[in-house]
Amino acid sequence: IGHDVRWTDNDIEPDAYIVEAVMPKHLRHDRPIIVHAENLISRGAIETHAWRTGAAVVFNSDWLRRLFRTTYGGEHRVVEVIPPAFDARSTGPRMLPSPPSAEEVVIACASKWWKRPYKRLPLHVKAVEILRTDFGWKQARLHIFGWEPTMPYFHTPPHYWAGMNMRGVRIHQRSFYRMTWPDLLSQTHLLLHASAIDSGPQVVMEALSRGIPSVISNNMGAVEWIRDVGKAAGRVVEIDNVTEV
DSSP: OOOOOOSSOTTSOOSOEEEOSBOOSOOSSOOOEEEEEOSOOOHHHHHHBGGGTSSEEEESOHHHHHHHHHHHTSOOSSEEEOOOOOOOTTTOOOOOOSSOOSSOEEEEEEOOTTTOGGGOHHHHHHHHHHHHHTSOOTTEEEEEEEEOTTOTTTTSSSOTTTTOOOTTEEEEEGGGHHHHHHHHHTTOSEEEEOOSOBSOOHHHHHHHHTTOOEEEESSBTHHHHHHHHOGGGEEEEOOSOOOOO
């Protein structure tokens, strides 16, 4: 409150710099540096992450804060947990029709699947297959965003897709992601995000901001957001051990 937030105005002296992960080599002005700690920790990040040199560190969840603390064996002297902001008051929750109707039930999932197999794309497909066959939602259709035909794990053992029922699934190529994703969200009834691990999935926050309920797995920062909002925000499925280090 009371501060300008700027992106490319290098000649205007800021109140503070906000950086993520790696500290820039040269900063024009001598101002406090706030580290936005969003990325998951890798082996290289333990040596290069900017958290040690910032004046303060901001996390988007307590889950990520614990992960940093146990990984680094300590904590920065100034730490804040600030979840991403959203306001769904103008939309309200967009629930699945009940009982199932003849209208298409739109279910969506999105990720950089071609390099992140831990996001569990096959599990998303299987969940919608069960919804269609065992629960009678024959009009349910899963829209997969971020598809890349040359995904390295697609044709390698284990053969994730062997016997997978792709009926009711529509694949959107990666190149069309930005053009079609907002349009699809305006029609979506449910977002799926069953990643095995995730610091703070922005697709879940985007769903919250649009009043779209989400079904997510339990090893991620978004669990706190869903539970804080309440049942209208969606459900957390307890399928994983929660990561501590």
